[in-house]
Structures are given as structure tokens and as C-alpha cells.
Amino acid sequence: MRKIIIPLVLIFLIVVMAIGMLKTRQSGPTHLMELKAEFSKEKQSSVDHSKFEILQKKFKSPQEVTEACISCHTERHTEIMKSNHWNWERAEYVEGRGIVYLGKKNALNNFCIGADDNEEACAKCHIGYGMDEKDFSYSNERYVDCLVCHDNTESYAKAPNKGGAPVATLDLNEIAMSVGNTKRSNCGVCHFYGGGGDNVKHGDLGSSMFEPTRDIDVHMDIKGMNMECTECHTTENHNISGKMYSLSSMNLDRTTCEQCHTERPHESDILNNHTLKVACQTCHIPEYAKAGNATKMTWDWSTAGKLKNGEPYHEEDENGNHTYLSIKGSFTYATNVKPDYIWFNGTADHYLLGDVVEDTTKPLVINNLHGSYADVNSKIVPVKIHRSKQPFDPINKMLIKPKLFSPHKGDGAYWIDFDWVKAAEVGMKNVNMPFSGKVSFIETEMYWPVNHMVATKEKTVQCIECHTSDNGRLANLDGFYMPARDKNAMIEYGGKVVVIMSILGVLIHGGVRIFSSKKQKGRA
Numbered sequence: 001m002r003k004i005i006i007p008l009v010l011i012f013l014i015v016v017m018a019i020g021m022l023k024t025r026q027s028g029p030t031h032l033m034e035l036k037a038e039f040s041k042e043k044q045s046s047v048d049h050s051k052f053e054i055l056q057k058k059f060k061s062p063q064e065v066t067e068a069c070i071s072c073h074t075e076r077h078t079e080i081m082k083s084n085h086w087n088w089e090r091a092e093y094v095e096g097r098g099i100v101y102l103g104k105k106n107a108l109n110n111f112c113i114g115a116d117d118n119e120e121a122c123a124k125c126h127i128g129y130g131m132d133e134k135d136f137s138y139s140n141e142r143y144v145d146c147l148v149c150h151d152n153t154e155s156y157a158k159a160p161n162k163g164g165a166p167v168a169t170l171d172l173n174e175i176a177m178s179v180g181n182t183k184r185s186n187c188g189v190c191h192f193y194g195g196g197g198d199n200v201k202h203g204d205l206g207s208s209m210f211e212p213t214r215d216i217d218v219h220m221d222i223k224g225m226n227m228e229c230t231e232c233h234t235t236e237n238h239n240i241s242g243k244m245y246s247l248s249s250m251n252l253d254r255t256t257c258e259q260c261h262t263e264r265p266h267e268s269d270i271l272n273n274h275t276l277k278v279a280c281q282t283c284h285i286p287e288y289a290k291a292g293n294a295t296k297m298t299w300d301w302s303t304a305g306k307l308k309n310g311e312p313y314h315e316e317d318e319n320g321n322h323t324y325l326s327i328k329g330s331f332t333y334a335t336n337v338k339p340d341y342i343w344f345n346g347t348a349d350h351y352l353l354g355d356v357v358e359d360t361t362k363p364l365v366i367n368n369l370h371g372s373y374a375d376v377n378s379k380i381v382p383v384k385i386h387r388s389k390q391p392f393d394p395i396n397k398m399l400i401k402p403k404l405f406s407p408h409k410g411d412g413a414y415w416i417d418f419d420w421v422k423a424a425e426v427g428m429k430n431v432n433m434p435f436s437g438k439v440s441f442i443e444t445e446m447y448w449p450v451n452h453m454v455a456t457k458e459k460t461v462q463c464i465e466c467h468t469s470d471n472g473r474l475a476n477l478d479g480f481y482m483p484a485r486d487k488n489a490m491i492e493y494g495g496k497v498v499v500i501m502s503i504l505g506v507l508i509h510g511g512v513r514i515f516s517s518k519k520q521k522g523r524a
Contacts, residue, residue: 035260050177059172062129062165063142068176070141077141079238084247085127087138088115092249094349095370106353107247110299110366110388110444111195114353114401117430121405123164125190132163147172149186150179157189161405184220185210187229195296197322203295203337203384204288204452216290218454232260243346245449246367251346251377255451257281279344279379281451283461287336288384288453294321294333299388302441304329305418312418327404327415329389339382339450341474343371354433357397363387363443364399373479380477382450389443391424395436399444403427 049055054068070077084090089103104115104122115122123131128143130136136143145164147156156175159167166172192198192205199206214221219232232255233242242255257265257280264272265280274283289295304327307313312326321333349368357364371378391400402423406413412426420439428435466474467484474482481488 045180047180049179052177055173055176057173059176062145062147062172065172065176066142066144066146069146069179070144076238077144080127080144081138081141083238083240085240086144088126094249095347096349100352102249102350102352103247107350108353108366108399108401109246110386110390110446111201111296112404113390113399114431116353116401117403117427118405120163120407121161124158124160124162125194126164129164129166132165136163147175147179148189149182151175151186152180152183153178154183154185161407182228182230182235184228196328197296199289199293200296200333201386202448202450202452204285204450206289206293206295208291208293209452213291214456215459216453218456245348245369246446247350249348249350254346257284277373277379279381281382281449281454282341282380284454284457285339285382285450285452286455286459286461286465287338288382288450289335289337290453292319292335294319294335295337295384296331297334297337297384297386298330298332299328299386299390300330301388301390302329304414305420307418326418337384338473340385341380341477342369342383342447343373343375343378343477343479344369344381344383344449345371345375345377345379351399353401353431354398357392357399357442360392360394360397360442363445366444366446369447369449373477380474384448384450386446386448387443388446389441391420392440392442393424393428393434393436393438394440395438396434398433399442400424400435400439401427401431401433403430 052072054071057068059065059068066077080086084103087103089101089105091099092102094100094102106116108114112118112122119126119131127145127148129145130143143164145166147166148158153175156170157167159165188205188207188210191202192207192209194205195201199208208216209220211222212220214224219225219227230240233240234255235241239253241253243250243253261280263275265275266272303324306324306326313324314322314326315324317323317333319333322331323333324330347370349370351364351366369383391402392398393400402420403411403413403426404415404423406416409416411417412419412422414420414423417423421437424439425435425437461473464472466472467482469485469487472485474485481491
């Protein structure tokens with residue numbers, strides 16, 4: 001009887017302790033609960049700009065608004081003019097190149113290729129005015145656009161092809177008297193429409209993110225925490241944290257999930273151990289381009305230039321997405337896309353104007369994101385891979401940065417003259433690069449890390465989606481062993497030995513117990 005009571009007492013004590021621990025964990029405040037409380041607070045502006053007399057006078061130009069702003073917010077313009085949002089470049093260390101000034105001025109992409117010499121159109125997403133003016137200067141504070149980031153009326157808009165100028169019919173006084181902290185709508189007017197359309201570039205940043213539901217993004221859910229961009233992309237002296245790896249190369253000043261959620265955010269240790277090599281986004285963003293907000297997956301410039309009755313035309317799919325534009329070529333789109341996955345350590349290399357392409361037999365990677373399993377700083381991250389076919393000089397073996405936009409026919413701009421050789425000649429001359437007179441096309445790839453459209457915990461990637469030998473999410477990642485995905489002869493053999501030895505151990509132990517029991521009964 002005594003032998004039975006002691007184990008029962010021990011089991012009872014263990015159960016009581018477990019219930020106590022569980023009760024404490026559930027009732028006590030967690031870090032996640034604290035975060036929800038913090039970001040659920042409604043923010044109130046402490047300043048009413050409508051009461052400032054200087055903002056009540058009639059503004060004849062946006063530059064006058066800037067002058068009024070910096071008359072009170074002294075030196076803020078100097079902070080802005082040090083930022084890459086203003087300068088379209090910043091000093092970066094690139095392995096094998098050293099310190100280079102990297103940005104839209106010299107880095108190419110496989111969407112609209114390059115901003116340099118196409119500023120009239122591209123400046124629609126610049127935080128300044130007058131990039132189409134001959135006397136424009138990055139050192140002239142009058143060209144800083146305060147309203148594009150601080151308008152709270154949600155009516156401010158840049159005019160197309162006007163070098164960054166706002167729409168002419170806007171009431172600048174009303175907007176200037178209604179400025180405040182930056183909102184999601186301010187960031188979104190540029191970042192949600194990068195690459196020439198809604199969500200086409202990033203895949204996880206589109207118009208559906210202006211007022212997303214919980215199913216689209218758990219952080220920005222308008223009925224939930226309703227977080228603004230700047231609550232993750234923290235800002236100090238107008239320097240906004242975060243990296244867009246189409247233009248960045250260093251593992252510095254990044255925005256990470258861990259800055260709020262810590263490096264061990266789960267109750268389960270096995271999940272926390274995954275964070276050593278698996279980025280949070282890998283499990284928590286199972287798909288992007290949600291809510292039918294399609295993203296562009298391929299772009300073929302080589303098909304551009306077709307005309308109907310001498311005029312450019314366009315074709316659309318059933319959802320209104322352009323599948324063909326005479327000025328740009330052919331496109332394909334996708335929604336609810338499973339990401340691709342790569343090893344990434346936060347550093348990158350980039351194709352820059354004038355770089356020679358030695359191997360033309362495989363796609364040229366425009367932004368090579370570095371990383372490997374052996375690299376202690378690398379983690380598995382989800383990416384969108386955008387594939388393109390773009391203009392290439394087969395003699396000089398370099399990408400062509402063509403002249404695309406001009407308001408005047410005959411300037412050589414492809415979007416109006418439809419002549420690749422002329423557009424390449426003018427474009428390369430304007431950026432002081434050689435051109436052979438020949439235009440071909442080369443396949444390229446760009447990698448865009450996926451960081452938004454975070455799913456609810458119920459819809460995160462399940463273990464079996466990766467730990468499977470049947471074409472799982474991580475099937476194309478190599479250099480490491482993954483249980484259930486990979487087979488290793490030594491591990492398989494060792495596992496069988498352990499199983500067999502365990503069974504033998506149980507049988508031997510049971511046999512000994514039976515033999516001992518019978519022996520004791522015989523003595524009795």
C-alpha cells in the first residue's frame with residue numbers, strides 16, 4: 001500500500017504545480033499584451049496649425065509653404081537634406097567595391113530601370129519639388145516638400161510628370177494648416193505604388209494596406225492596433241530606420257520584429273530555438289499580394305513598341321491589371337503568392353551603372369542578397385523574386401539605362417518615340433556611359449524581402465509545410481540538414497539503432513522484472 005501512496009502523492013504535487021504555473025502564465029500580463037496596450041492608445045496632436053498666422057496667408061507656390069514651415073521648424077530642412085529620401089543616395093559599404101554612394105542616381109532595377117535622366121516622371125515619388133527645373137539643387141531648402149509626409153487631410157498629391165510638383169488645383173493653405181504626424185497614407189502614396197502601379201513592386205505593399213483588415217495585416221488592422229508605419233520604422237532627426245534592399249547594402253539601421261517582440265517571443269522553446277536561423281517573417285507571412293491586390297511577377301521589355309494604327313495601346317486582364325503596354329512591354333501578375341526563401345545576413349551587392357556582365361548565359365541578379373547557412377548572421381527570409389527581360393548592350397556587355405520620358409517628341413525618349421537605339425544612345429550619353437549602337441535584351445532578377453502582410457497566429461506557416469520531403473516551402477534551400485525533409489544515411493542508421501535498442505531495453509527490462517517477480521513468489 002505504501003508503495004502506491006508515495007507515487008500518487010508525487011503525481012498530485014506535480015499536477016498542482018503545473019496548474020499553478022499555467023494559471024500564473026495566463027493571468028499575468030505578457031509582453032504581447034503590453035505591446036497591444038501601448039499601440040492601441042489613440043495619439044493626439046499637441047499643436048493646432050490652423051491658428052498660425054503665417055499659414056493663413058495665400059500661398060502661390062509650394063515653395064512658399066516650405067519657407068513658412070522652416071520659419072518655425074528651424075533646421076528641420078537640414079535634417080531632411082541629409083537623408084536618402086531627399087538625396088536619392090547614401091554612403092554604403094559594398095563588399096569588393098568599398099565605400100560607394102548608392103541610390104536611385106546610379107543603381108538600376110528591373111522595373112522602370114533607372115531614375116537618372118527620367119526625373120520629371122520619377123520625381124512623383126521624391127520628397128521635393130522642381131526636379132524638372134534647370135536650377136534645381138539638392139542644397140536648396142526651398143525645394144523640400146514638407147507636405148508630402150505631413151499632410152493629414154489625405155488630399156495632397158503629386159502631379160504626374162511634373163518633377164515633384166503637387167497637383168495644381170490643391171488648396172495649399174488648407175493642407176498646410178492641417179499638418180501633423182506622418183500617417184500610413186503619407187508613406188503609402190509612394191511606397192504602395194512603386195514601380196508604376198498599385199502593389200506591383202514589393203508585393204506586400206499596396207493599396208490594401210491603407211486600411212487593412214486583420215486578415216491582411218495583423219499589425220495595421222484598422223479595427224485592431226491600427227499601427228502606423230513609423231511605429232516600426234522609427235525616426236530620429238528625419239532619419240527613418242529600415243532598409244529597402246533594392247538600394248541598400250549594409251546590415252545597419254534595420255527595422256526588425258525583435259525590437260518589439262524580443263528574440264524569444266514564443267511560449268514554446270522549440271519555436272524560440274528556430275529564431276536562431278529562421279526570420280520571424282518566414283513563418284508569420286505565409287503569403288503576400290493578399291485581397292486580390294495583385295503584384296507584378298514578370299516584365300518583358302523586349303515586347304514593347306507594338307502600335308495599333310500608329311498609336312500606343314494597352315491590354316488588361318479581367319481584374320484590370322495591365323498585361324501589355326506599348327511603352328513598357330508584357331507583364332504577368334499573381335495574388336496570394338507563397339514567397340521564395342533565401343539565406344540573408346543583411347548585406348547586399350548591386351548592379352551599378354557601367355558594370356560589365358561577364359556571364360550572359362544565366363539571369364543577371366540586380367541586387368544580390370548575401371547569406372548562407374554557415375554564416376552566423378544569416379537567417380532564412382521570405383522574398384519576392386521579380387523577373388524581367390530588359391535592354392542590354394551586347395558589345396559593351398552592360399545594362400542600358402534608356403531615356404524613357406520626355407514631354408516632347410523627337411527627344412529620343414522611348415515612351416514617345418519608340419526607338420530603342422535612340423533611347424539607349426540618349427540615355428547612356430546623359431549618364432556619361434558608352435553605347436555601342438546595339439540593343440539586345442537580357443534576363444534579370446531582383447529580390448525583394450517580404451516584411452508586411454503579417455498573418456494572424458492561426459494562419460502562420462505550419463511545421464509540415466517545411467518539414468516534409470514532398471516539395472515543401474524550403475525544398476530549394478540547401479547546405480543544411482532538415483528533419484523530415486532530408487535523408488542522411490548516418491542519421492537514419494543511428495535513428496534505427498536507437499529505436500531497436502529502446503525496444504530491446506524495454507523487453508530486457510520487462511523480462512528481468514517478470515523473472516524477478518516469479519523468483520520472489522517461488523521463495524514465498
